Amino acid sequence: MTRTLIHADPARTVMHGNRLHALVTRIAARDRAAFRTLYAFQAMRVWRDAIRLVPPLDARAVTRSTFVEIWHLAGHHLGHEVCETCAWITSVTARHVEARIRAADGEPAREDGHDQHTYCELVTLLGTGRATVRTAPGTFSRVGDLAA
Incomplete structure (x- = not known):
């Protein structure tokens, strides 16, 4: 069975490139509010990309791992083009x-607790469970509910 990997939509890349790059720049400076904003606007897209190819629990773990990696590697991405x-x-x-x-x-x-560690790190990065982030137009969710 052949599986198709995820491909970026060029129109979406151009439209959101400047805003995403600005958020990643702030994340590189360890701005957690920028990280929460990026998570709020991109987590559903990341999850949707993952759920096409892996089961729901794995898609959730992929989403968490993706954002933890973004937090850690944002500074290395700064030299790239905005549209990338x-x-x-x-x-x-x-x-x-x-x-x-x-x-x-x-x-x-993996039996080393990596998924649990990633979950705990993401919750820490997003902030307290009482904080809210925008998850869709007119929809806000508690951070604790997003990472669970």
Whole structure:
């Protein structure tokens, strides 16, 4: 069975490139409000990309891992073109999806608590469970509910 990897939509990349790049620049400076904003606007897209190829629990883990990696690597992305930010997020997602697919195809599953560690790190980065972030037009969710 051939699986299609995730590809960035060029129109979306151009439209959101400047805003995403500005957020990643702020995240590189360890701005948690910018991280929450990026998470609020991109988490559903990352999850939708992942759910096409892996089961729901794996898609959730991929989403968490993607954003934790974005937090840690944002500073390394700053030298790239503005329009590449969406593609970068997509490639980080694709790499985590591929790892999940390989694990499901016979490689040993992680038993080291990595998913739980990633969950805890993401919750810490997003802030307290009482904080709210915008998850859709006119929709706000508690951070604690998003990461659970």
